Amino acid sequence: MSSIPAPRLDELARLRRVRDRIDREHAQPLDVAALARGVHMSAGHLSRQFRLAYGESPYAYLMTRRIERAQALLRRGDLSVTDVCLTVGFSSLGTFSTRFSELVGMAPSVYRQWAAHDMEGVPACLTKMVTRPVRNREAPRPATQLV
Structure with a gap:
């Protein structure tokens, strides 16, 4: 060893x-x-x-910082997913979406919809704490709903 x-x-x-x-x-x-x-x-x-x-x-560490910044921009809601991707330093939308999904557990567009609906009115300090990216591909898989 x-x-x-x-x-x-x-x-x-x-x-x-x-x-x-x-x-x-x-x-x-x-x-x-x-x-x-x-x-x-x-x-x-x-x-x-x-x-x-x-x-x-x-x-x-770099990827986590970029995804954290992307989350903040997506919560704001005034930029497209592509604009967010480029703003935080990714040159490929596919790579951005894949990495975002690995760390957050959902696609960037789904995250923006979720944040706009479920995080409305939550103070920014709590939002950042609750939505912090999970490292090392540990994001929980979304639960499937049976109809």
């Missing part, structure tokens, strides 16, 4: 910079290699240490 050493304090500071950059620039084209270059690490080392520190890969 191989053991990955825990990140050192200086590495933790660099990992925080990567996480902060993802939070700030989530809509920009980001890849692990570019993020790693920005903190003078190899892509593999960054990925391993980021997962160790934060429980998920830099790519998964």
Whole structure:
């Protein structure tokens, strides 16, 4: 069994910079290699240490940030699903819809309808907490209704 050493304090500071950059620039084209270059690490080392520190890969963290932002824009209701897709940094509507469904458990268009109907009047702070994306493909499957 191989053991990955825990990140050192200086590495933790660099990992925080990567996480902060993802939070700030989530809509920009980001890849692990570019993020790693920005903190003078190899892509593999960054990925391993980021997962160790934060429980998920830099790519998964980026996808979660994009989907969270997409949820907020879809709840607003003034942009099309395609516009939301492009605004949060996806270049493919298919990839966006697939990733959104994996993390949220429903398609973006269904989410917008659900949010407009079921989340109306709920304060934004509670809405964000209740609708936070589930990581690692753990979104529950919608229950089928028998007629």
